[in-house]
Amino acid sequence: MGLVVQKYGGSSVADAExxxxxxxxVVEAKKNGHxxxxxxxxxxxxxxxLIDLAQEVSPIPSxxxxxxxxxxxxxxxxxxxxxxxxxxxxxxxxxxGSQAGVITDSVHNKARIIDVTPGRIRDSVDEGNIAIVAGFQGVSQDKKDITTLGRGGSDTTAVALAAALDAEVCEIYTDVDGVFTADPRVxxxxxxIDQISFEDMLELASSGSKVLLHRCVEYARRYNIPIHVRSSFSGLKGTWVSNEPQGDRPMEQAIISGVAHDTSEAKVTVVGVPDKPGEAARIxxxxxxxxxxxxxxVQNVSAASxxxxDISFTLPKDxxxxxxxxxxxxxAAVGFDSLRYDDQIAKISLVGAGMKTNPGVTATFFEALSNAGVNIELISTSEIRISVVTRADDVKEAVQAVHSAFGLDTESDEAVVYGGTGR
Amino acid sequence: MGLVVQKYGGSSVADAExxxxxxxxVVEAKKNGHxxxxxxxxxxxxxxxLIDLAQEVSPIPSxxxxxxxxxxxxxxxxxxxxxxxxxxxxxxxxxxGSQAGVITDSVHNKARIIDVTPGRIRDSVDEGNIAIVAGFQGVSQDKKDITTLGRGGSDTTAVALAAALDAEVCEIYTDVDGVFTADPRVxxxxxxIDQISFEDMLELASSGSKVLLHRCVEYARRYNIPIHVRSSFSGLKGTWVSNEPQGDRPMEQAIISGVAHDTSEAKVTVVGVPDKPGEAARIxxxxxxxxxxxxxxVQNVSAASxxxxDISFTLPKDxxxxxxxxxxxxxAAVGFDSLRYDDQIAKISLVGAGMKTNPGVTATFFEALSNAGVNIELISTSEIRISVVTRADDVKEAVQAVHSAFGLDTESDEAVVYGGTGR
Incomplete structure (x- = not known):
């Protein structure tokens, strides 16, 4: 039995109970010999x-x-x-974080981990203790100041410690049962999903799935640390994120992991950009x-006449x-005509391996949206993802249509628990 | 202008206001060039x-x-x-405390300061910053664990830093105007008191005065750091605690600093102890x-017959x-008759220099109590203090009588602010 890193979010430790x-x-895991x-x-x-208190003494806290x-x-x-x-x-x-050896850069409020030197943690567990480490925080390498890691910081702390301690697995406990093929509220x-690759999980995370943040999955992939996302309320097996082979499907077949959606973005369109080298770069x-x-x-082909x-892009609304x-x-420098800003959009993404080499996937995706009467405004694809931008009002129909079209619907009526995650 | 250490208690920083x-x-002191x-x-x-939270998860927290x-x-x-x-x-x-270099022993909840290495604080103020240091806490020398200093810990942190930084003065801000000749509530x-010696302040502190704790005064005396106790609410000058000469009184005259009282103690009497060597030591x-x-x-002379x-002593009630x-x-080993426990007592102490060599002081003290109809149960004296134990019910009359007898009463009717102090 090896070492296990477990991470519990704020909702799991909300009160004494x-x-x-x-x-x-935690004690169960210890009793099991880990x-x-x-x-x-x-x-x-x-x-x-604490944020409220800070606002009371200073409008722009250091x-x-x-x-x-x-x-x-x-x-x-x-x-x-x-x-x-x-x-x-x-x-x-x-x-x-400082005692646990979480060394970061000096960018306060969103520091990045530079190194983890977990000597004290290793000693503590070797002496038979359960070691409890503060998530979300570290100490800066140069000034030895206390830093925080920003969004998803505690998950990243857990994965980084798991890597530094050569853990068997990093268990992320949250208030949902795992990663789902789509948002169960929709x-x-x-x-x-029982098992998903790092790459697919990365695409889901950057396409709007909120269970794991991109940053923590990226870290886990780099150090090949399996993540087990599961509920701290139920005893159920959750979702394993790792690059272990996924079941017994034929290698070349497209394996759809899930459908993600994101309504937190806005779309900017720069209209009438002269189609010559350097203009996009300037923008x-x-x-x-x-x-x-x-x-x-997305850049459309230019009108010959x-x-x-036009160049469009999406970005966080705020x-x-x-x-x-x-x-x-x-x-003036670029010489474009006008700017259009639109924050009533949704992004729908289908994520899965082998998509590029299975042309039927794209066709099925677009047909599903068309049959649901959903208009597509932008399209963008990667090796393992297709994303489209639609009207925000259409998001529910769009996600449901795509989810059904790819045979992801479950037959059972089992209730699923779903919610947001902490930092 | 040199360096000033200021300490603010919990009641001074109770909310954002x-x-x-x-x-x-703090900024005023900085503007004045310190x-x-x-x-x-x-x-x-x-x-x-926080203590309540700890009780909720564990009856006996580590x-x-x-x-x-x-x-x-x-x-x-x-x-x-x-x-x-x-x-x-x-x-x-x-x-x-750890960053400020407050190094302690490993006795959790009541650690003692072993050393102060304030390199980061020195650098910070030399760069023009105001340095804010957490009171009450340090880091253990051997295990590098976080420790707290127990009662009066923040005052002790302030004095210890003042000593290590060679400060001009350690200002202790509290919710009272300074040290008084007696408890103004009584x-x-x-x-x-405008100025008092370390020695007298030590005796007052160990006799029931709660403005400064013994521990912090002891530290200040050892490193000869003047303490200025004053109110964080008023702008008034408070009480200076230092060994500078006190005014222009003749050197050999008894200088009475004040009257302290303490109702937190109980009295134990061991009755019928064989009067032979070693018995008191055993007890x-x-x-x-x-x-x-x-x-x-206190041990009375033994009855010849x-x-x-009988041996009596006082101790904290709890x-x-x-x-x-x-x-x-x-x-069985000592062979005494019985034990008497009495927690309805008060201790009244008169503190001042030159007491031993001024026999009139003791006489005046006892006369004052006698005139007030207060019975004396135990007497104990030191170089600069006389303490008696009386009934708890008599404490107010006793303190007032002694205060008047030594000419400490003020003529003015000025209101005085008085209250307890934080940790």
Whole structure:
């Protein structure tokens, strides 16, 4: 039996009862003969309460101090969890990100992990303890300041520790039963996926699936750490994310993992761009300089009569204003006609291996949308994904139609639990 | 202008408004040209709330984890204070006890400071920042675990940092105007003391005065760091604790600092102890082995007829049960008759330099009590203190009588603010 890293989100440790329930589950793993390292988020609303306090004393809190403040949240949950475990008669020690050797860069509020030196954690588990580690936080390499990792930080902490400790598996406990073939709130017949490859999971994550964030899956893929996403409330087996062979399907057949959707994006169209070298570069340099992350990019062929083309891209809604402002500044230099901004869109993505080499997949996808009366505004494809942009109003019909068309609907009427995840 | 260490207790930073008020006061000191290091306690009720949470998950929380939990409190207040200061346009950085170099032993919940290595604090203030340091906490020398310093920990942190940084003064901000000649809740005419020696302050602290704890004064005396105790609510000058000459009184005259009282103790009398060598030692070894701290010890001369004597001592009420149990176990070996336990007592102490060499002081003290009809049960004296034990019911009359008898009453009717202090 090897070492297991378990991660519990804020909703799993929202109160004393939750902490005691998690303690029992942790002790079970220990009793099964594993060395256990637990990564824990802040309790339920703690982070929001701390943010409110910060707003009361300063409208624009300093990044360094904001991180110092927020990291109090995990400090509380991890100490309480260690106490609860000891109360069950097992030895436990809690460690801050800094003590656990989570070394980051100095970008406060969204630091990136540079290195993990888990000497104290290794010693602690070798002495027979269950080690509890604060998620979401680290210490900067140069200044030794406390940092936080931003969205999905606790999951990333868990995977990074699993890699550094050469763990058998990184178990991510959450309030849903696993990764589903579609959002069960939208598609009632969505099925839990038993096993999915890192690549497909990455595409699902970047296409709107919220169970695991892209960043943590990327880290797991790089170090080949299997992730087991499962519910902290039920005892059910969840979804394994790894590059182990998936069942016994023929290798060359397209394997559809699921349908993801995303209504958090907006679409910007730059109309009437002169179709000559360098214009697109200018546009996207302006976007990049304003630190806006863009997602899909589509350029139509130019109309021969005018020599002008349109360039569209999608981006997070809350960065829309910044992007439009940056583009307006380039209008003279680029010489485009106008800008269109549209935040009433949805992105529907089908993810699965072998898609490119199975032309029927694309056809089935478009037919399904057409039969459902859903109009397609943009199309973008990758090796293992097809994404389209539709009206936001059409999202439910579109996802259901595609899910059915690819035979993903479950026959059973089993209830599925689904919700958001913490940080 | 040199470096100033300021310490603010939990009641001064109880909410966002309090934090902003403290920020203004800190910035004032900086504007006056000082380098400023601020030590801060946890906000108001934070510590109690964390203790409640711990009780919910474990009836007997582990010391290590309890310290990890409690230190979240200062982490929150110090980050918020740093933000509030930055919001006033001044640079501030917060530091945990560990980051500030507060090195302790490994006794969780009541660690003692072994060393202070404030390199990061020195660098921070030299770069022009106001440094905010978490009070009450440190890191253990051997295991690098987070520790807390127990009662009076934040004051001790402040004095220890002041010593390590060679500060001009350590300002302890609290919710009272300073140290008074008696508790103003008991003696309406109590006067604020402008200046008091370390020795007198130590005696006052160990005699029931709660403004400064013995431990912090002891530290200040050892490193000769002047303490200025003052209100964080008013702008008034408070009480200076230092060994600078006190005014222009003749050197040999007794200088009475004040009258302290303490109703937190109980009295144990061991009745009928054989008056031979080794018996007292046996009794107090038993007490020491049960880790009970005792205060006054009095042994009467033995009655010639019986060869038996009585030994009385006082101790904190909440350790009474433990002490009595320990003594009962020695009854056979020591051969005493019986034990008497009495928790309805008060201790009244008069503190001042030159007392021993001024016999009139003792006489005046006893006369004052006699005139007030207060019976004396035990007497104990030191170089600069006389303490008596009386009935708890008599405490108010006793303190007022002594205060008047030594001319400490103020003539003015000025209102005085008085209350307890935080940790």
């Amino acid at each position: 939750g902490i005691k329930r998690v303690a029992k589950r 060395q256990v390292v637990v990564v824990v988020s802040a309790m339920g609303d703690t982070t929001d309460e 990044g360094r101090e904001f991180d110092m403040l927020l990291t109090a949240g995990e400090r509380i949950s991890m100490a309480l969890l260690a106490m609860a475990i000891k109360n069950l008669g097992h030895e436990a020690q809690s460690f801050t 598609v009632k017949k969505a099925r839990k 996207f340099r302006a976007i990049a300089d304003s630190e806006v992350n863009i997602d899909m990019v 005018t020599g002008l083309t 960065e829309g204003r910044k992007a439009v402002a940056a583009l307006e500044k380039t209008r | 309090g934090i902003k008020r403290v920020a203004k006061r 380098q400023v290091v601020v030590v801060v306690s946890a906000m108001g009720d934070t510590t109690d709330e 010391g290590r984890e309890f310290d990890m939990l409690l230190t979240a409190g200062e982490r929150i207040s110090m980050a918020l204070l740093a933000m509030a200061i930055k919001n006033l346009g001044h640079e501030a950085q917060s530091f945990t 003696v309406k005419k109590a006067r604020k 107090f070894r038993a007490i020491a082995d049960s880790e009970v701290n005792i205060d006054m010890v 019986t060869g038996l004597t 350790e009474g049960r433990k002490a009595v149990a320990a003594l009962e176990k020695t009854r």
